[in-house]
Amino acid sequence: MGADDWLADTRTSYDTVAESYAGFVRDALTRMPDLRAGLALFADLVGGDGPVVDVGCGPGHVTAHLRGLGVDAFGIDLSPAMIDVARREHPGIRFEVGDMTDLDLPDASAAGLLAFWSLIHVPDGEVPAVFDGFRRVLRPGAPVLVGFHVGDVSRLKTQGYGGHPMRVHVHRRRPDRVADWLRDAGFTVQTQLLLDLDQEVPGAIVFARRPA
Ligand SMILES: C[S@@+](CC[C@H](N)C(=O)[O-])C[C@H]1O[C@@H](n2cnc3c(N)ncnc32)[C@H](O)[C@@H]1O
Secondary structure, eight states, rough: OHEEEEEHHHHHHHHHHHHHHHHHHTTTHHHOHHHHHHHHHHHHHTTTTTHHHHEEETTTTHHHHHHHHTTTTEESSSOHHHHHHHHHSSTTTTTEEOOOGGOOOOOOOOSEEESSGGGGGGGGGGHHHHHHHHHHHOOTOOOOEEEESSSSSEEEEEEETTEEEEEEEOOOOOOOHHHHHHHTOOOOOEEEEEEOOOSSSSSEEEEEEEEO
């Protein structure tokens, strides 16, 4: 699979499910206190500085939640249809089409960055370059949050969110592995939260910082 194949497949897949995905996650944070706690910690680490970029923001509910916590957040996503939904559902918040493998943001311009269950589609071989890009756009001292499914397997998802056709690889990862990738990219790893430990697919949130 070439680099462009997974990007094109992921974009097309999320264009297809953008409306239904938004319906699935619209109220998700109200049912998930652990995720809210992770986002509250991130908001605290950002400390009122801005702007903060939500990379792979989908329909923008996490971006909007962060803004409710006082974070000057905006979102970018690979899928133009997702960005249309995000703009419609959260007017007044900045959302732009963008690719985390080629971030179109100036060096040291962001006061924080999160990738909330969006790195799950990035192949292992591309993660180091993606984390290099995260470090490049972050200011010295700024925090990064990475949320993902925990495990060792990758699978090809061929439908989702109401039976719509998709073609996305979903990569589960061990938190230590993600932490090592972050260290290799020059981050200082701070904290990890493990979620849903007895569920079939647990989650993890790793917090790190670009050194000051
Ligand atoms: C499972 S959804 C997560 C959306 C949102 N962060 C959430 O927590 O609900 C994955 C999102 O990542 C986006 N995505 C995947 N690869 C991306 C890339 N290379 N650059 C930017 N966004 C990407 C997809 O378009 C999709 O909206």
